[in-house]
Amino acid sequence: xxxxxxxxxxxxAGPRLVETAPGYxxxxxxxxxxxxxxxxxxxxxxxxxxxxxLLPFILLIxxxxxxxxxxxxxxxxxxxxxxxxxxxxxxxxxxxSAGFLLVIPVALFCGDTIASEAxxxxxxxxxAAPVPRARLLWSKLAVALGLxxxxxxxxxLIxxxxxxxxxGWGPLEIPTGGxxxxxxxxxxxxIVVAYVFVSQLVTAxxxxxxxxxxxxxxxxxxxxxxxxxxGNVLDAVTALGSWRDFLxxxxxxxxxxxxxxxxxxxxxxxxxxxxxxYAVVLFALAFRGFAxxxxxx
Numbered sequence: 001x002x003x004x005x006x007x008x009x010x011x012x013a014g015p016r017l018v019e020t021a022p023g024y025x026x027x028x029x030x031x032x033x034x035x036x037x038x039x040x041x042x043x044x045x046x047x048x049x050x051x052x053x054l055l056p057f058i059l060l061i062x063x064x065x066x067x068x069x070x071x072x073x074x075x076x077x078x079x080x081x082x083x084x085x086x087x088x089x090x091x092x093x094x095x096x097s098a099g100f101l102l103v104i105p106v107a108l109f110c111g112d113t114i115a116s117e118a119x120x121x122x123x124x125x126x127x128a129a130p131v132p133r134a135r136l137l138w139s140k141l142a143v144a145l146g147l148x149x150x151x152x153x154x155x156x157l158i159x160x161x162x163x164x165x166x167x168g169w170g171p172l173e174i175p176t177g178g179x180x181x182x183x184x185x186x187x188x189x190x191i192v193v194a195y196v197f198v199s200q201l202v203t204a205x206x207x208x209x210x211x212x213x214x215x216x217x218x219x220x221x222x223x224x225x226x227x228x229x230x231g232n233v234l235d236a237v238t239a240l241g242s243w244r245d246f247l248x249x250x251x252x253x254x255x256x257x258x259x260x261x262x263x264x265x266x267x268x269x270x271x272x273x274x275x276x277x278y279a280v281v282l283f284a285l286a287f288r289g290f291a292x293x294x295x296x297x
Contacts, residue, residue: 031139032139032142032143035139035140035143036143036146039109039143039144039147040147044108044112045109045147048104048105048108048109048151049150049151049154051101052105052151052154052155052158053154053155053158055093055097055101055155055159056089056093056155056158056159056162056163057162059082059089059092059093059096059159060089060162060163060166063082063083077175078091078092078095078175078256079092079095079096080175081173081174081175083166083167084167084170084172084173085163085164085167085168085169085170085171085172085173085182086160086161086162086163086164086165086166086167086168086169086170086182087160087163087170087171087172087180087182087185087186087189088163088167088172088173089159089160089162089163089164089166089167090156090159090160090163090189091172091185091189091192091259092159093155093156093159093163094155094156094159094189094192094193094196094255095253095256097155098196098252098253098255099232099252099253100229102151102152102155102196102200103200103203103224103225103228104225105147105148105151105152106148106151106200106203106204106207106224107203107204107206107207107221107224107225107228108207108221109143109144109145109147109148109151110141110144110145110148110203110204110205110207110208110211110224111207111208111210111211111217111220111221111223111224112144112211112217112220112221113137113140113141113144113208113211114136114137114140114208114211114212114290115210115211115212115214115215115216115217115219115220116217118214118215119215119216119217133290133291134287134291137212137286137287137290141208141283144204144208145204148197148200148204149197152193152196152197152200153193156189156192156193160186160189169182170182171185172184172185172188172259174259174260174261176260178260178261180259180261185259188258188259188263189259191255191258192255192258192259195254195255195258195268195271195272196252196255198271198272198275198276199248199251199252199254199255199271199272199275200275201275201276201278201279202228202231202248202275202278202279202282203224203225203228204279205278205279205280205281205282205283205286206223206224206227206228206282207220207221207223207224208282208283208286209282209283209285209286209289210223210224211286212286212289212290212293213289228249231247231248231249232249232252234247234249235247235249235250245270245274246274247274248271248274248275248278250271250274251267251268251270251271251272251274251275252271254267254268254270254271255268
């Protein structure tokens with residue numbers, strides 16, 4: 001009779017243990033620093049940074065050529081006070097870009113995460129490194145959101161500097177009446193940027209989820225931008241009544257309440273709650289779907 005080892009003769013109960021290489025730590029795979037440097041060197045990151053940085057100069061040239069904006073029909077808007085001070089110029093740049101321009105970097109950075117790896121046929125090699133799927137998604141998502149936040153900070157920061165150099169350091173003139181001291185205005189604009197970032201989490205969630213579903217980065221980016229535009233169109237349909245309260249687009253300009261003498265937080269709280277709710281669902285769908293996906297590219 002052949003010898004039977006003790007390990008073979010005693011049946012094991014419970015889950016089967018999976019052996020790993022000595023020193024392997026899943027949490028140390030694909031470090032955020034490595035992924036961040038890798039994404040920063042990409043051409044689309046540099047181009048998007050240039051676009052965000054050039055917009056204030058384009059508006060400055062437009063005002064210099066066409067002259068200071070004036071109120072129409074006696075109604076003063078934020079655009080009409082753009083040349084009053086550096087704070088007004090920064091607020092105007094946020095106003096003209098929050099509806100669409102700031103959607104582009106969020107959709108681009110989050111929609112290009114997994115789909116680009118799949119299109120380059122490098123996704124399966126990343127997973128074979130081995131990088132756990134959840135770790136891969138977390139690293140990609142964290143860097144994408146970080147780049148999105150950087151783009152949103154870069155725009156008002158440059159706008160504030162350019163506006164101050166062109167129109168001086170002064171209080172923020174509120175279209176509805178009154179002013180905010182320059183220091184207070186700067187603090188309020190920080191709140192505005194934070195809210196704009198939170199409101200764009202829906203677009204980030206859409207782009208990230210679509211990125212796990214397709215091998216075409218442009219499909220994920222375009223799909224997220226398209227669905228965001230659809231949301232804006234639906235919000236314009238007043239016949240929907242209170243149903244519009246469930247649309248993230250309905251609250252995208254709620255940040256205007258933060259640059260009032262007495263800020264109102266109700267709209268921003270509701271908008272943030274709607275955006276975060278949608279984003280959490282979309283991020284969960286992305287993680288759940290990718291964990292079960294048959295990666296062949």
